[in-house]
Amino acid sequence: MVTSREIRLKNRPVGMPTADDFELATVELPTPVEGQVQVRNIWMSVDPYMRGRMNDAPNYVPPFALGVAMQGDAIGEVVQSNDQSLKPGDLVQSMNGWREAFNAPANKVRKLDTHGLPPEAFLGVAGIPGFTAYVGLLHIADLREGDVVFVSGAAGAVGSMACQIAKLKGHRVIASAGGVEKTAFAKDELGVDETIDYKSVPDLTAALAMAAPDGIDVYFDNVGGEHLDAALANAKTFGRFALCGMISDYNAASQPMGVRNLLMAVTRSLRLQGFVILNYVNLQSAFAKDLAAWHAVGKIKWRQTVFHGVEQAPHAFLGLFSGENIGKMLVKLS
Secondary structure, three states: OEEEEEEEEOOOOOOOOOHHHEEEEEEEEOOOOOOEEEEEEEEEEOOOOHHHHOOOOOOOOOOOOEOOEOOEOEEEEEEEEOOOOOOOOOEEEEOEOOEOEEEEEHHHOEEOOOOOOOHHHHHOOOOHHHHHHHHHHHHHOOOOOOOEEEEOOOOEHHHHHHHHHHHHOOOEEEEEEOOHHHHHHHHHHOOOOEEEEOOOOOOHHHHHHHHOOOOEEEEEEOOOHHHHHHHHHOEEEEEEEEEOOOHHHOOOOOOOOOOOOOOHHHHOOOEEEEOOHHHHHHHHHHHHHHHHHHHHOOOOOOOEEEEEOHHHHHHHHHHOOOOOOOEEEEEEOO
16 A cells, blocks of 8 residues: 545635645555556646636536545656556656545556656646647737737746747737736746836836837736736727636635726727637647747746645645746645
8 A cells, every 4th residue: 555645625715715725634545456557746736727626616627526635737657557558657647636646547647758848847838838828829819910919927837938929929028927026037038028017016007008008919818807907998909818817806705896997898899708728629739839849949938936745735826826936836746
């Protein structure tokens, strides 16, 4: 028997979750039966969308169950195999994060070919966050020549990739992030044209108007709320909005207020489209091809914020909502 620690959801939070909403448990894993593998996780991801799964309410993915290990994207190594398709030492990707080890049918994990990238990159720039930025800009917002692009949450895993893709495609990019360190990251490492430190400006709408005096063509929204208001106020006619996430509302204890100036969507003929990346898996091969080409010539950069130990996973998750991360928030397990 192998011992593994795991994080379970103890309570359904109201408003901002706290450490008391999680619990650490220990389980024993038997030898894998025929068709199974045993995996020791190396890296796991925490992501803002997980907040929605903590509510017992309909969503595009089922809610987390109470009292059992939570789920999330993870990279691990096969340590025992009872299936000929995988052998010990193989790296695999799964949705069995939030735990140190697990047994699973071999067909429920995916063998990982890193193509020379660090394994953890497949939880960030080469994984769902990078793919989300790619789909949102190139297929939802439909980037066009000469576009001025505004990205909120620009120092996060998705936002930082969105900034880089827009720049790679030759566009002027305005990035919003919170704090001097994050705006410097966007300017100096991601290469954006203008930055807005939303924590220090008294009026975000006015700050965006100063950065884009002729208006914006595309808004990649990770934040919602005041950022969405500012983007609507500064949008050009026929602007396109890719609504990826609205983290400012995820922990609202009551129904959040609506957008104040949504009438702009009518008067300026704007297109606002939300999207869930699970509906665009047909584009993954195109993303992988483009990412490989960009990486080969050194045009993709990324940062990671890393916590160590499965017991730190709740703190890493909560840190997403207090702005503790630059780039992808990860937990190193072994």
